[in-house]
Amino acid sequence: MAWDTIQRYRLSLEKDVLASTFPAFTFHDPTGRTYVSGQWHSNSGKLYGLHVQLTAGFPDECPSTYITMPSPLYGYRNRRTIASYGTSHAMHTWKSDRSGWVKICTYHSADWSADQGIAKVIRKGMLWILAYECHLDDGREIASFLMSA
């Protein structure tokens, strides 16, 4: 991906912010299909992988965010995978375009602006994971643990 001058400057700032807020997350392929990835031990101690894929319009376009690990990611009592929900308001997911990964909803496109940043996307991804772990307890949908507009 050919980033323009303004985008390269913005990515440099994002890299600095990430290093200070989420040092376990790092940039990859800075001149190609740039993404940020890392792992997080949730409050319950389970390990998850997060992947934030930047698009050509960044920062005016919201990055796509995926749960990469565990893969597949199973829901309540392992009855079905989270990916199988596809685009679901109840589970705050999008139909995934990456096999084995769950594409989660962080920002609706109408709520995204260049004022937001990658660190905030990661934090939202972590909140989704917390809500997912609550879903595992009793089967309630993930939306039961995240506010509705």
Added chain:
Amino acid sequence: MATDSHDEIKNFLSQAASGNMPPGKQMVFNPRTGKFEVLSGHERPGDTVPQVDAQDMRAFGRRA
């Protein structure tokens, strides 16, 4: 007292999702531990600890 227990986090999220931010409590991400914590009213999260507010959670709420 700050707690990062799953049950406390779940209670906080569940109440907030129902439209009522739990009174006297706030949820923060502690960068030192890498965990989310629920704080009771008299505790201060400090300047460097971002609080999880309604806006954070509401952004999930629009229909996909």
